[in-house]
Amino acid sequence: MTRSLGGAELATSIRNDASVAAAALSEIGVRPKLAVVQATDDESTAWYVRSIASAAKRTGILCDIVDLGAAASTEQIRSTLVELGHDPDVHGIILQTPLPDGTDLDALREAINPAKDVDGANPVSLGRLVARQPAFAPATAQAVIALLDHHGISPHGRTAAVVGRSTVVGSPVAHLLVQRNATVTVCHRHTTDLAAGTRDADILVVAVGIPGLITADHVADGAVVIDVGTTATADGQLLGDVDAVAVDGRAGALTPVPGGVGPVTTALLLNHTVDAAGTQYAQTRSESVLAGFRSSV
Amino acid sequence: MTRSLGGAELATSIRNDASVAAAALSEIGVRPKLAVVQATDDESTAWYVRSIASAAKRTGILCDIVDLGAAASTEQIRSTLVELGHDPDVHGIILQTPLPDGTDLDALREAINPAKDVDGANPVSLGRLVARQPAFAPATAQAVIALLDHHGISPHGRTAAVVGRSTVVGSPVAHLLVQRNATVTVCHRHTTDLAAGTRDADILVVAVGIPGLITADHVADGAVVIDVGTTATADGQLLGDVDAVAVDGRAGALTPVPGGVGPVTTALLLNHTVDAAGTQYAQTRSESVLAGFRSSV
Incomplete structure (x- = not known):
């Protein structure tokens, strides 16, 4: 049985924290x-x-x-x-x-x-992320890591494959996984043998937007699979990049689409906004205290 | 026989170009x-x-x-x-x-x-690099790619392994290889099985600073191996990360240490400086032309 790594519970918990901080x-x-x-x-x-x-x-x-x-x-x-x-x-x-x-x-x-860049879209945020400086990570990439953490899955010392190399998801998620001490392989449209790149990975993250791209052949027995893909169909369905039926029983765990990475991403955007508000307030305060100090001496 | 991928010829050619541009x-x-x-x-x-x-x-x-x-x-x-x-x-x-x-x-x-950051050290440069915006890449990382180009080795569609995840070499070189359409695996001190991560790679880049870390077990038959390591010994020798004797005959090609990546790196730093001077001059000119235009209307 493949375990379902839902994001709803985590999203609620992040939103609750954000809500308390926003009220304060x-x-x-x-x-x-x-x-x-x-x-x-x-x-x-x-x-x-x-x-x-x-x-x-x-x-x-x-x-x-x-x-x-x-x-x-x-x-x-x-x-x-x-x-x-x-x-x-x-x-x-x-x-x-x-x-x-x-x-x-x-x-x-x-x-x-950059101080307000809550979805980590400015290259400055990306560079600070790669250089391990404080910055907002792209929310989707951070949601992948948060989901792993929430479900007690540590990337440390594990192998991970990331399919997709976009600036908004693939590249930053690969970086975050490397920073969490995973050995990370980045695959993309020019990867000659996709299954060879993914089928030994303990953790597989897919972010390309091609419904059903990932089948049982791409997945190691017991692997944790995070499906970031969301392709909207004409009739309003949301499809992931993973063929959930095909990998069922082979993957150890899989995020559902919808209801996996998506809600966590939204919750993190709100959380980042509250963080940004707090930081900007603290900065204004310290500047005004400093100005008061300067005018008093 | 393992082919030696020397950097002297390329370094001379880059320096000559820089010299012509500097004279102009x-x-x-x-x-x-x-x-x-x-x-x-x-x-x-x-x-x-x-x-x-x-x-x-x-x-x-x-x-x-x-x-x-x-x-x-x-x-x-x-x-x-x-x-x-x-x-x-x-x-x-x-x-x-x-x-x-x-x-x-x-x-x-x-x-x-950032306009003068000829060794791509500012996170802003790194972020622009990841986001595929114009920026100076860290010279060592760029030297790796330049050496591959010079010796006619295309990363496109090939597998590559990068050992080391530093901000100055490992991370940017992995990015540049992904941008050149290689499927890239990043290994580091927490990689559980280093040989498993490297021994299938068509191109192996090593940048950790542990002399002799890479032996025949880590290298695919015929692989291109780029040794970025430079550890100085007490008696003034410079040692690479690759055991050149052990991989001889197994690697298809190997950069020497010294004389491989090092001279190309220095040449690129000079080349970047001339580029920066040209860009800054052009910018000052266009600003002064604009100012002249404004004061004349």
Whole structure:
């Protein structure tokens, strides 16, 4: 029997912690606030953003959806991000993809204030992560590690394979696993023999967006499989990258889609926002104490 | 017979290109200048820094060795880095390790102006590298790729193993190999079975600093082995991480130590400095043209 590694319980626990912290901040006059910038008329994206906003609200976090429309230019999006970066009432910023064709996503990521970069999208955050400096990790990548921790699975000294090398999931999750002392193999579209790269791994993380890519041949007996893939079908279903039926009985554990990595990711975004609000408050306080000190001497 | 992948020819070619570019810049009044900040009385470090300075001079690049002494504080080093970052006559900055015990290397790396970060030490450079944005890669990591290219070895679709996960070599070299479409396994001190991680790799890169760590058991028949290790012995020898005698005949190709990755690294540092000088000049020019335009309207 393959054990199901659900994310709901962990997500609830993270949201509860965030909720307590948000309430404590509110008492001292700080109302944590998340801004989600979107520029698409894709309905499933809009649905996802609304789900973040409603989870934020339930957690005691304000959430502004800044919808720039599907015709927004790079410059419009950039100036919005810069404004939000300067707005003292905004503590977390998410730049939601997809963006309109032709916009420069790379340049826009760099316009997110790193202190508010709660989804670790700015290369500065990524670099600090790789250099083991304090930074917000991309929430999805961190959700993978949090799920392993929650279910008592340690990567230390184990082998792990990561399928997918994206800047938002594959690359950072590989880094986090290496930092947790796993021996990590990164596979991707140019991997000549995918099964050879994955079938000996104790832990297999898949983040490519190809439903059913991973079958029993790719999975070691008893392996822990984390399915990050979410492909929306025309009839509103959400499909993972792992053929759950095929790997059942072979994998030792598997995250469900939906209900695995997804809810933990959202909870971590909220948690990061509260953290960011606390850090920004502490910084403002220490600056004003310092200014008071300077003006008194 | 194992083929020797020497770096001397490539290093000469890179230095020649840098030299031509430096001469062209000098003609328009820009004299490329590298500053190396050191704070140690370690003799082998001092020797290495002097070798960079003399190579720079031969290439037409000015080189200042800023020696802060083995008792320098984090704050002293930081303020030096910040000053150099603002100095319009300095185009490249290297922060040489080791630093005095107790100094905060991580904080200091972030004090290097990214535009002058010719050894890719600032996490910002690392993040831009991972996000495939323009940035200077750590010279040693780039030297590994340059050596493969020079000897006509393509990582595309091949398997590669990287032993070592440091911020300066292992992590960036793994990224560069993934970006070149290799399937990459990262091994390190917590890897339970090192030979299992390396013995199937088409390309093996070793960067740990343990002489003779890699023996025939770790190497696939015909594999390309890049030895980044350089451990200095008491009698002035330089030892690699690979037992060259043991892998001879088994490896298809092996970089010598010394004379493999090392000279290419130094040449790339000079090349980056000339690049940085050109970019900074172009930027100053376009700013002054813009200022002239603004004042004329």
